[in-house]
Amino acid sequence: MVKIIICVIAYLILAPVIGGLLAGIDRVISARMQGRHGPSVFQPFYDFFKLLEKEPITVNNVQDFYIACFLLFIVVTGFFFFAGMDLLLVIFTLSLASTFLIIAAFSSNSAYPQMGAERELLQMMAYEPMVLITAIGFYLYSGSFNVADIIHNSKMSFPYMIGIFAGFLFILTIKMRKSPFDLSMSHHAHQELVAGLKTEFSGKTLAMVEIAHWYENIFLLGFVFLFFANGTIAGTVIGIVVCLVTYFFETFIDNNFARMKWNVALNSSWLVAITLGMINIVVLYFM
Amino acid sequence: MSYVTKSPWVIHYDGSSCNGCDIEVLACLTPMYDVERFGIINTGNPKHADIFLVTGSVNEQNKAVVKQIYDQMPEPKVVVAIGICANNGGIFRECYNIMGGVDTVIPVDVYVPGCAARPEAIIDGVVKGLGVLAEKRAAMDNKSAAPAAAEPKAEENTETEGKEEA
Numbered sequence: 001m002v003k004i005i006i007c008v009i010a011y012l013i014l015a016p017v018i019g020g021l022l023a024g025i026d027r028v029i030s031a032r033m034q035g036r037h038g039p040s041v042f043q044p045f046y047d048f049f050k051l052l053e054k055e056p057i058t059v060n061n062v063q064d065f066y067i068a069c070f071l072l073f074i075v076v077t078g079f080f081f082f083a084g085m086d087l088l089l090v091i092f093t094l095s096l097a098s099t100f101l102i103i104a105a106f107s108s109n110s111a112y113p114q115m116g117a118e119r120e121l122l123q124m125m126a127y128e129p130m131v132l133i134t135a136i137g138f139y140l141y142s143g144s145f146n147v148a149d150i151i152h153n154s155k156m157s158f159p160y161m162i163g164i165f166a167g168f169l170f171i172l173t174i175k176m177r178k179s180p181f182d183l184s185m186s187h188h189a190h191q192e193l194v195a196g197l198k199t200e201f202s203g204k205t206l207a208m209v210e211i212a213h214w215y216e217n218i219f220l221l222g223f224v225f226l227f228f229a230n231g232t233i234a235g236t237v238i239g240i241v242v243c244l245v246t247y248f249f250e251t252f253i254d255n256n257f258a259r260m261k262w263n264v265a266l267n268s269s270w271l272v273a274i275t276l277g278m279i280n281i282v283v284l285y286f287m
Numbered sequence: 288m289s290y291v292t293k294s295p296w297v298i299h300y301d302g303s304s305c306n307g308c309d310i311e312v313l314a315c316l317t318p319m320y321d322v323e324r325f326g327i328i329n330t331g332n333p334k335h336a337d338i339f340l341v342t343g344s345v346n347e348q349n350k351a352v353v354k355q356i357y358d359q360m361p362e363p364k365v366v367v368a369i370g371i372c373a374n375n376g377g378i379f380r381e382c383y384n385i386m387g388g389v390d391t392v393i394p395v396d397v398y399v400p401g402c403a404a405r406p407e408a409i410i411d412g413v414v415k416g417l418g419v420l421a422e423k424r425a426a427m428d429n430k431s432a433a434p435a436a437a438e439p440k441a442e443e444n445t446e447t448e449g450k451e452e453a
């Protein structure tokens with residue numbers, strides 16, 4: 001019990017710190033890959049605090065409410081996850097959070113956010129099947145949907161779930177808003193359609209979106225960690241190292257691929273889910 | 288301490304110009320000058336921007352656009368007029384449709400001269416704008432009405448001109 005409380009409190013406090021730092025490292029690495037010097041690693045924090053200092057401008061108050069709900073449910077998602085609760089509950093809460101973001105964008109009645117919201121919906125359609133398959137995979141392997149049970153399973157699940165892991169990496173690109181699948185909202189200095197979702201958010205509202213993104217990234221890396229955890233120190237170390245490598249890999253992909261159209265994102269992620277994910281599920285089932 | 292100076296996001300608008308200054312502004316974003324070192328990001332969205340970079344002069348067609356972009360930016364905000372066209376109309380000054388520099392429509396905080404303004408000069412201008420930004424932020428803390436004082440004047444300006452048009 002004490003362990004769970006520590007885990008949850010550590011997540012609530014450390015996730016934005018580590019998430020922000022990872023975002024900063026991402027920006028520095030991206031800059032180096034493009035032959036630039038790049039900003040300081042603390043730049044995301046400067047951006048965040050600056051946004052808090054700006055004059056609040058909002059299209060309608062309900063938008064801020066939705067964004068606050070988005071942040072809240074992203075935090076709750078991570079909370080459930082790091083408290084070792086049911087994986088399905090985690091996934092449904094995550095979907096609920098994303099829904100609030102989409103409603104917030106729609107509520108402004110402005111053209112670009114509407115486009116962004118539609119694209120975000122398509123992205124959700126693209127990644128949801130694979131996320132569900134991942135949860136089912138964990139269930140088939142460890143006999144439980146509970147994160148705590150999966151972590152304490154003495155055998156590492158990765159060797160048996162390579163296909164699912166690869167599929168999950170694929171949709172991680174969508175979830176982390178990296179090119180080639182950053183259709184609705186990119187964290188780079190893009191404009192118009194590509195930053196569509198957040199067009200009408202400014203100041204504190206945008207700051208909330210940013211911090212939610214950091215929470216979400218840490219939670220997603222937690223998912224990656226789950227593939228390697230086996231209750232031992234060695235498993236934990238391997239898991240953390242793989243999380244960092246995954247993050248670097250996503251940055252690398254981000255800088256090396258051009259953005260693709262939504263149909264490519266949808267088709268390819270469903271194809272990956274059906275082939276890699278389903279075949280792996282079938283193998284696990286008969287094992 | 289104010290964070291506005293550490294993360295100035297810019298929005299760039301090009302009015303009636305030869306596109307010379309326009310290209311120089313974009314040159315600042317290239318690896319050669321890399322303004323992201325200072326946390327500067329080029330956003331396409333006035334609602335996210337802190338610094339408004341205007342190149343080129345203002346004409347009857349684009350004055351409403353310039354005004355609207357300025358109005359949509361949340362305080363504290365700074366306007367930097369880049370190139371002699373944006374400062375006072377420059378080479379286009381005598382044209383029948385040109386109103387003059389950017390300051391005929393919105394209040395300008397920093398003037399960067401040059402034809403075309405060099406990237407170094409533009410970066411200098413933005414850095415100078417950061418000082419103004421910090422001042423405006425401090426003024427916001429002291430009295431929230433203070434930084435908005437310059438606006439009503441500009442509004443009157445366009446309004447009367449609007450009537451003339453009609």
Ligand code: SF4
Pocket residue numbers: 304305306307308309342343369370371372373377378401402403404
């Ligand atoms: S100042 Fe000179 S270079 Fe710049 S837009 Fe005007 S004419 Fe072109």
